[in-house]
Amino acid sequence: MTPQATSETTRAPQDAPHLDELRRRVRDLTGRWQAEGRYEPRSDNWMRGFDPDFSRELAAQGLIGMTWPRHVGGGGHSQLARLVVNEELLRAGAPVAAHWIGDRQIGPAVLRHGSPELQAEILPGIAEARSVFCLGMSEPDAGSDLAAVRTTALPADGGWRVTGRKIWTTGAHHATHAYLLARTERGERKHEGLTEFIVDMDTPGVAVAPIVDLAGEHHFNEVTFTDAFVPAHRVLGTVGNAWRQVTEQLSFERGGPERFLSTYPLFALALRHAGPEQRAPLGRLVARLATLRRLARNVAESVDAGAAPVVEAATLKYLGNAFENDVIAFARDVCRPDRPDVTAAWGQALLASPGFTIRGGAADVLLSIIAKQETRP
Amino acid sequence: MTPQATSETTRAPQDAPHLDELRRRVRDLTGRWQAEGRYEPRSDNWMRGFDPDFSRELAAQGLIGMTWPRHVGGGGHSQLARLVVNEELLRAGAPVAAHWIGDRQIGPAVLRHGSPELQAEILPGIAEARSVFCLGMSEPDAGSDLAAVRTTALPADGGWRVTGRKIWTTGAHHATHAYLLARTERGERKHEGLTEFIVDMDTPGVAVAPIVDLAGEHHFNEVTFTDAFVPAHRVLGTVGNAWRQVTEQLSFERGGPERFLSTYPLFALALRHAGPEQRAPLGRLVARLATLRRLARNVAESVDAGAAPVVEAATLKYLGNAFENDVIAFARDVCRPDRPDVTAAWGQALLASPGFTIRGGAADVLLSIIAKQETRP
Amino acid sequence: MTDNARELRGLVADVVDDVPLDERGSDRLWATLRDLGLPLVGVDEARGGSGGTFADLVVVVRALAERAVGLPVGESALSAWVLAHDHEVGGVDTTLAFALDGEYREDMSVLRIPGVPWLRRSGGVVVYRGGDDASFVETGEDPRIDEAENLAGEPRDTLSIVGTAGTPLPSAPPMPDVRGRHTVLRAAAVAGAAEGAYRLTRDYVMQREQFGKPLARIPAVAAGLAGMKVAIVRLDAALARAVDRHAADAGAALPARLGAAAAAAVVAAETASVCARTAHQLHGAMGVTREYPLHHYTKRLWAWPGEVGSETHSAEYLGARALAGGEAAVWDELTA
């Protein structure tokens, strides 16, 4: 036999002490805040837990925009380091909604497509948790078909004038900035003529109306743009090129740990109360969780290595959503009349659960993305 | 409150003693044959268990063609009575393949669409288990798209000349007759111009070649027609109208007990060896089985009442296939090295299982049939 | 469906359909249902009930749930049916509580039962302490009521009884019988809520367009919709079987009745889960707003199945019986 060297499938985490230090920092922070009664861990808190103070504490410790270059306020860390921080935050059910979208989605998009000026203008605000972003993508009659966007940006003196309605905009009532997808050209092909913008929420002509969800909470909004002015330098990337840019953005956001850890606080609680008769279903959840976490690590390492792990990221989200829902089903079997805390946590996660499969693509969309990748001629 | 009468959902089985008598007759017969070592119960034996002697014994007792009119050799029984007989045969894992297709599918089709002469020619032979039918539907390049049939029947003196190839024809090597779907007209619309025929297998120009399956057994065949003559009176129904006729035929065949009882012999064996730690999964199987049987009863009673329970029949087949496969998965957990009989029965059912979902429509086809019925404007 | 069932369904539709969704748990609607005698269906007229059978009650409960009515018609009628074995009924609204859903304080002096439907608005409650130990506790007197709600916001209060409070009900049917009937009624309610969610979903995917055609034309959407229908057809079959076993004239022995009830409970849990999940999937973001009516159904599909015993318990009961009785017993019950 010729080959002699070993083929351990991945390099050893050479910066393990550094990662451990990051972990410890997050644990200290979340532990302290919980001890001080400043938040209660709960499921789905990366979407529902809005607390700018908490985000600013993280920012002060350099834990937002970690992978971005230092000159725009980033930390120059690896994706693996960011995974470590984010998974600890999710584990603790911490209120991270104020920076999550900016950190995960807007920052990377601005880094890829924004001019140096736009980067300098936008990124430090996210990294310092001064800027809070919301996503103006969906529209009332477009559903998940982004190409059907009707919100229009017309050229104006020094920029653009935007008119239209965006819906399901999470956190718009808290946001300082909106990412906006708008039509700048009306042509034959729906996928063309779309442009990405970054808009200040205090721009005249931008109005936010609440949409209360089935849990009675207010996270969603309808955002109306009425002849709102956006300066020319706030175009993100190339005019008319948004379709390609946004597809990248969406494929990027799928592979993170929030895709399977949304219900981890409930899992932890259910584990504490589970009995030996539940060890087989519990063991299956543990096996899936461990595997999902490995997938998230693979995705992070793959991005660190310069690759675009589209199939892996979509796989992670597809499996992660199913896992999150199965955690809720498992927790139901742990609910007992004498455990009102489990029952309450179960109910809270259940009411949040319809959102899990909506954001970032439903199961059938994810499968079709994978199939498309795999059957390219 | 006005309504006073009761609303028991179904009439009481008024002919219960009669049904019990039928049950007893089947049990006596299958019990005797097993005791005499004339067959071994096994899964999927309604497709794999070909024994003309057994079918003739059933016929002698009036248990084939039970629902057909007496003047064509039938028994004038209800569908419910037929269900009782067939479910007992399936329970016993009896070798009923020689008459199953004729009894279930061909007989009813001939009754609905055949001329009185054709009925008189064909039906008594099925009811007496003298005639054995195979189905010439699928073709090498058509898959489940029956409209893509290329086998051609050209008008000839006194009838038709058939040329083409049929594939996956179960039991053609035993059959005396074939049901044949052929194109009699080549037009714009693929669904038109198809005609159903009944062909004698000893017709010159009809050749049968075996296809061995993955269990090493021979049930499938390829049947080649080379200028084979079919007399004019062997057209079933109306020339060119086969599409509608065959759709009815297929919807009719979905609601029978063989759609969930194929693996009942394995279920019975696994039940004997299961332990108390398996009571929850076992109980779920029992609940599903009981519900499926009720569905089969509903379908039978609905047909007796003159209705066409398309959704119920498709539901039964969809759920039944899943149940059969889950029985196999359950049996795997009962397999132990010291129970070679369970392991052998499990393996036999498993090797048969890919066929369960093929015949009569795959899961997605069944769901789309249901959706189509339910979303008619 | 029998003529009578059709008539009862029509009656429910007439009364409920014009009531706004948010008011379908109101005192006013309850008063209307009472006036019509619905909370006493299945109870002998000679004992103060509305007449009719258990099958009729199942029809009523399913029809109400189809319309997202969470009022305790099933529990009222079932507790009245129990009471009617000893007393005339109809004076006060009653509900039902089982000690096996609660626990005794360590010294056995206090029995606490959480999750009692609409206790706060009942005049009394039938309490089963054990197999034959039923009693009637009037809520005016002794017991403490701690108010609570389930996920759908329906009253599920905690009853605390000190000592042996209550009037014994010596002729009451055995607890498993009553529990089995409660299970069947709950399965009927799940079927109704599933049907309600299904109708909303079907209308939504037929009307809503995406990529230029109705959502219903997208194969994955059509398959999801069909999956809901499959789940409902299946539950209705399990329900029909359980109702037949409980028929007054041709009813089965208690174990067979309980088996059919447990089977319906297992199927109901699965149907609830499939229908809630799929309805939300197919509705997308629209389904998660408070304004849109879907949550009136899906919250009930989440809350209801576990309230009358767990699915696992029902499955274990069926499995244990199958192990004990063997294949022949399973088959006989299947084909009865």
Added chain:
Amino acid sequence: MTDNARELRGLVADVVDDVPLDERGSDRLWATLRDLGLPLVGVDEARGGSGGTFADLVVVVRALAERAVGLPVGESALSAWVLAHDHEVGGVDTTLAFALDGEYREDMSVLRIPGVPWLRRSGGVVVYRGGDDASFVETGEDPRIDEAENLAGEPRDTLSIVGTAGTPLPSAPPMPDVRGRHTVLRAAAVAGAAEGAYRLTRDYVMQREQFGKPLARIPAVAAGLAGMKVAIVRLDAALARAVDRHAADAGAALPARLGAAAAAAVVAAETASVCARTAHQLHGAMGVTREYPLHHYTKRLWAWPGEVGSETHSAEYLGARALAGGEAAVWDELTA
């Protein structure tokens, strides 16, 4: 994938790809694999092995299974690795048997172990009677061999040993360690067979047309295909984790290794089931013929997962550990 893994995969491809499917269990192919030293990968060269690591062995086992090779390279190499703790290896082909898969005759005089891979063609077998009780039994002498096959037609013979036959292996690693490695190797084999089934299926649905377009364009077919891919990506992730835990230099403590092996086994069972079912679904009738190669993969996907301990057992092991260790322990192992 590392360069080394790529090289090993290339080696397997070179040797196997030209061998007809029906001959991939032949003595001739075995001789070729032996000549290349593959059945001794992961065993120290100084002890007669081929060198390389456990990770290398996993790569080889997966690559062979991708090509429907059912020869016992994993079992040979693993048993040789055990033997090498006491002896030089390489003289005879060896395989592996665990008493916990079998049973003792009532008087404990005979140990019968069914399902021993390729025992009939091995010169000896490493037998674990218990945690530290390993011995080497030469098949030339005492033991009785009853031949049998699994569903895929691979030799799975029954070994019967009288009394304490065999040479003790005092330095052998503890049984759970070996069992855990066997579990990982089996999960790797499942991944390979799943990949083989996936490739055939992908090619089939891309080439085959129905309703005028490739099957792959039908959404339900595309979703099925993607579901297979998802299952394989997931199993490979579980496998990578288990391999890392077994790495010679940075390897984890035994319980963590066993946990990762059990997780891989749970995921492998699910992957095998999804991939076999979907491959057959998407192939339709074509897939059930003996002539078409699919069954070479799917029969193995059916047979293999249950042979090295049941999925339930692995799940219970993980669950029991989670209950004992609590959330913090679960998390630490997750993120290690």
